[in-house]
Amino acid sequence: xxxxxxxxxxxxxxxxxxxxxxxxxxxxxxxxxxxxxxxxxxxxxxxxxxxxxxxxxxxxxxxxxxxxxxxxxxxxxxxxxxxxxxxxxxxxxxxxxxxxxxxxxxxxxxxxxxxxxxxxxxxxxxxxxxxxxxxxxxxxxxxxxxxxxxxxxxxxxxxxxxxxxxxxxxxxxxxxxxxxxxxxxxxxxxxxxxxxxxxxxxxxxxxxxxxxxxxxxxxxxxxxxxxxxxxxxxxxxxxxxxxxxxxxxxxxxxxxxxxxxxxxxxxxxxxxxxxxxxxxx
Amino acid sequence: xxxxxxxxxxxxxxxxxxxxxxxxxxxxxxxxxxxxxxxxxxxxxxxxxxxxxxxxxxxxxxxxxxxxxxxxxxxxxxxxxxxxxxxxxxxxxxxxxxxxxxxxxxxxxx
Numbered sequence: 001x002x003x004x005x006x007x008x009x010x011x012x013x014x015x016x017x018x019x020x021x022x023x024x025x026x027x028x029x030x031x032x033x034x035x036x037x038x039x040x041x042x043x044x045x046x047x048x049x050x051x052x053x054x055x056x057x058x059x060x061x062x063x064x065x066x067x068x069x070x071x072x073x074x075x076x077x078x079x080x081x082x083x084x085x086x087x088x089x090x091x092x093x094x095x096x097x098x099x100x101x102x103x104x105x106x107x108x109x110x111x112x113x114x115x116x117x118x119x120x121x122x123x124x125x126x127x128x129x130x131x132x133x134x135x136x137x138x139x140x141x142x143x144x145x146x147x148x149x150x151x152x153x154x155x156x157x158x159x160x161x162x163x164x165x166x167x168x169x170x171x172x173x174x175x176x177x178x179x180x181x182x183x184x185x186x187x188x189x190x191x192x193x194x195x196x197x198x199x200x201x202x203x204x205x206x207x208x209x210x211x212x213x214x215x216x217x218x219x220x221x222x223x224x225x226x227x228x229x230x231x232x233x234x235x236x237x238x239x240x241x242x243x244x245x246x247x248x249x250x251x252x253x254x255x256x257x258x259x260x261x262x263x264x265x266x267x268x269x270x271x272x273x274x275x276x277x278x279x280x281x
Numbered sequence: 282x283x284x285x286x287x288x289x290x291x292x293x294x295x296x297x298x299x300x301x302x303x304x305x306x307x308x309x310x311x312x313x314x315x316x317x318x319x320x321x322x323x324x325x326x327x328x329x330x331x332x333x334x335x336x337x338x339x340x341x342x343x344x345x346x347x348x349x350x351x352x353x354x355x356x357x358x359x360x361x362x363x364x365x366x367x368x369x370x371x372x373x374x375x376x377x378x379x380x381x382x383x384x385x386x387x388x389x390x391x
Contacts, residue, residue: 168323169363233374233375234382244362246362246371247368263381266378266381270381
């Protein structure tokens with residue numbers, strides 16, 4: 001397939017996977033200010049799998065509530081609408097890309113672990129920065145490479161060629177432009193918009209690789225950039241290649257963190273990864 | 282002495298084994314570098330290699346026991362950074378990661 005043909009094909013919205021109807025419905029409900037916790041709980045409760053996942057999550061040490069949460073309504077009230085949406089997204093997104101080839105499936109599993117590692121690292125960084133939108137940042141980390149999943153599923157041979165070139169030291173966005181005619185960052189943004197996710201999230205997905213537009217990344221993109229490095233350093237899954245990218249100086253300045261925070265951030269990343277991974281997988 | 286792959290010359294002796302990022306052995310410590318092995322290192326994306334200069338004592342025994350540099354950063358991690366570990370913040374990060382990974386290992390193996 002020639003590159004210009006690929007460029008025309010990728011933007012087609014109907015090629016992109018759709019979220020399960022329940023999750024879409026929940027996203028719509030959450031965007032509507034008139035929605036109550038009871039409305040939301042009713043939709044979730046219709047889906048046994050989502051219900052089980054949500055209750056398991058709120059009762060895990062990830063939240064650390066002292067008493068047991070037994071109903072969906074209570075879970076929604078305890079963790080909030082945004083968190084519910086984010087966690088349902090988390091557990092649904094990776095079901096969307098089934099792969100029949102065992103080799104591809106293995107790659108997807110490793111990428112899933114990398115995404116989860118990046119999500120818990122992003123949350124740990126944001127906590128060290130004393131931010132309160134931890135859920136949103138978790139999802140930004142989780143979905144930062146969603147474009148890669150699309151590219152691997154649709155163009156496995158080309159995606160492998162990109163990974164090989166990156167392993168030899170090429171910058172990923174350049175290698176993707178060159179081989180695929182588009183980048184996983186751009187595809188990810190398109191997907192986020194297609195799913196009506198918040199625009200800050202779409203921006204973090206598009207902008208997590210240097211060079212950053214305008215020279216400096218916004219805060220979420222900077223967090224995801226560092227979280228990507230942490231997940232790779234801790235060897236949580238694989239982002240498709242083994243490289244640990246250099247920390248971008250502009251991103252580091254944006255975060256205003258001290259290197260003394262690394263131990264706590266890394267420890268919390270490892271603990272959360274083991275904990276949350278055990279019930280998401 | 283650590284050299285970039287571009288600085289290697291045939292005939293130099295490896296001070297440490299060279300492994301791929303997947304931990305596959307390319308060339309053992311003590312072996313001489315050849316044109317062919319330099320090409321092989323480049324193909325595998327190896328960036329830096331420890332070599333022994335003429336007259337320098339072998340440190341093979343030490344490096345095999347502790348595959349870490351003098352600051353406690355595993356070579357396995359440094360190799361994957363390209364030149365990125367020259368940055369002081371990255372070095373702090375790698376040191377902290379090495380500490381945390383050491384703490385985690387007994388728990389995950391047990």
